[in-house]
Amino acid sequence: MFRHTPLRYIALALLAAGALFQAATAGYFGLEILIEILILAMLVLALDMVAGFGGMVSLCHGALMGVGAYAFATFGGILGLTPLVSLVGAIALTGATAWVIGAVCARSHGIYFIMATLAFGQMAYSYVFQTPFFGGDDGMGGIERLDLTALGIDLTDSRSFALFCLGVLGLVYLATVAVLRSGLGRSLTGVMHSEQRMRALGLTVWRVKADVFGLSGMIAGLAGALSAMHIMYISPGLLDWTVSGEALVVVILGGLGTLVGPMIGAVALVVLKHELSAITPYWHLVVGLLLIGVVMSRANGIFGWIEAQIGARLDKRLNDITRPQPTEEPRDA
Numbered sequence: 001m002f003r004h005t006p007l008r009y010i011a012l013a014l015l016a017a018g019a020l021f022q023a024a025t026a027g028y029f030g031l032e033i034l035i036e037i038l039i040l041a042m043l044v045l046a047l048d049m050v051a052g053f054g055g056m057v058s059l060c061h062g063a064l065m066g067v068g069a070y071a072f073a074t075f076g077g078i079l080g081l082t083p084l085v086s087l088v089g090a091i092a093l094t095g096a097t098a099w100v101i102g103a104v105c106a107r108s109h110g111i112y113f114i115m116a117t118l119a120f121g122q123m124a125y126s127y128v129f130q131t132p133f134f135g136g137d138d139g140m141g142g143i144e145r146l147d148l149t150a151l152g153i154d155l156t157d158s159r160s161f162a163l164f165c166l167g168v169l170g171l172v173y174l175a176t177v178a179v180l181r182s183g184l185g186r187s188l189t190g191v192m193h194s195e196q197r198m199r200a201l202g203l204t205v206w207r208v209k210a211d212v213f214g215l216s217g218m219i220a221g222l223a224g225a226l227s228a229m230h231i232m233y234i235s236p237g238l239l240d241w242t243v244s245g246e247a248l249v250v251v252i253l254g255g256l257g258t259l260v261g262p263m264i265g266a267v268a269l270v271v272l273k274h275e276l277s278a279i280t281p282y283w284h285l286v287v288g289l290l291l292i293g294v295v296m297s298r299a300n301g302i303f304g305w306i307e308a309q310i311g312a313r314l315d316k317r318l319n320d321i322t323r324p325q326p327t328e329e330p331r332d333a
Contacts, residue, residue: 002053002177002180002181002185002259004177005307007306007307007310008258008259008260011260011264011303012173012260015260015263015264015267016166016170018267019034019037019038019166020166022034022162023159023162023163023166024159028158031158031159031161031162032158033270033271033274034162035158035161035162035165035230036230036270037266037267037270037271038162038165038166038168038169039165039223039226039227039230040223040247040250040266040269040270041169041262041263041266041267042168042169042172042219042220042222042223042226043061043062043065043219043220043223043247044247044250044251044254044262044263044265044266045172045173045176045219045259045262045263046061046064046176046216046217046219046220046223047061047216047220047244047247047248047251047262048251048256048257048258048259048261048262049176049179049180049212049215049216049219050102050212050213050216051248051251051256051257052251052256052257052258052259052262053180053185053188053189053192053257054188054189054191054192054209054212055109055191055192056102056105056113056209056213057113057114057248058113058114058117058213058216058244058248059114059115059117059118059121059241059244059245059248060101060117060118060120060121060124060244061216061217061220061243061244061247062121062238062239062240062241062242062243062244062245062246062247063120063121063122063124063125063239063241063243063244064094064097064098064101064121064217064220064221064224065220065221065223065224065227065238065239065243066124066125066128066224066234066236066238066239066243067090067093067094067097067124067221067224067239068090068091068093068094068220068221068222068223068224068225068228069090069224069225069227069228069234069238070128070134070140070224070228070234070238070239071086071089071090071093071094071221071224071225072086072087072089072090072143072224072225072228072229073140073143073228073234074134074140075089075090076143076144077140077142077143077144082147083144083145083146083147083229084146084147086225087146087222087225090221090222090224090225091218091221091222091225092218093221094217094218094220094221094222094224095214095215095217095218095221096214096217097217098213098214098216098217098218098220098221099210099211099213099214099217100210101117101120101213101217102209102210102211102212102213102214102217103206103207103209103210103213104116104120105117105120105209105213106205106206106209106210106213107206118241118244121239121241121244122241124239125236125239125240125241128236128239129236134236136236137235137236138235139233139234139235139236140233140234140235141232141233142232143228143229143231143232143233143234144229144232145161145229145232146164146229148164155229161229161230165226165230168222168226172219172222173259173263175219176219176259177259179212179215180259184208184211184212185212187203187208188208188209188212190203191203191205191208191209224238246269249265249269249287249291250262250265250266250269251265251301252265252291252294252295252301253265253268253269253290253291253294253301253302254266254268254301254302254303255300255301255302255303255304255305255307256300256301256304257300258300258301258303258304258307260303261300261301261302261303261304264302264303265301265302265303268302269287272286272287272290273287
């Protein structure tokens, strides 16, 4: 079961403080980078929920994010629904799609689960790419943002939209923690460790996997809708498997099964991408070498390594404090 530690609270506070500082002081380009980080953080939280706590390594979460984006654009631009209704509909549709995928793939494991989710993602990409209704390769534009002027919030302003995305990310994080601490989350952890034992206890394993995958898909759909609002344009590339691969890289880089780590990984990847791309077009090589180093070190990502180092020092200090001191033997008179 997921639990917070003092170090995780500190990391969350630093991430929130950094995001607020960036939102308050950055110019237009800095705000765009911040929004990109926040949306990617939502996607990797969704992926870490199923991969880090359920052992379901998915290569279709990028496609689920794309489903949310296209559903939002279709409901609003083609069906003429309001942005708020379109957002709710996009989240619900993506969640239902993810539930079906989770139910179908629930009986597969390991590489077979990865390949099955990859197949679903590529089918979605091919369908959207070849369907004129969704604009084909040209994509869809003219996407509207939520209208929150009644609350005094203008989301057409980059700073306001960045703060809005930050608030949504905070709610998504709290919802993810609540799911993982619930009975469903505990059942998911049990399934990851021993499906046979949980099945012997009377648990419907495939249903647990499908339910969690559906909830994870809702978060991915929300990230997709926000991405569509951000750019106000979407294309089939959003559903490509490389988006899922990038999200998986971020989760591994930050720390699988920590929730905090993937958000740190999102910050690291986006910052590295923008900083290194200004120096060399081969920035992927640097990120790849960094990822290889993390994997070869056998540390659970950046945050996992920090937790291990600090945790080892705390344990050593605690042992030193609690270890009984040797007593001196009395000398003979």
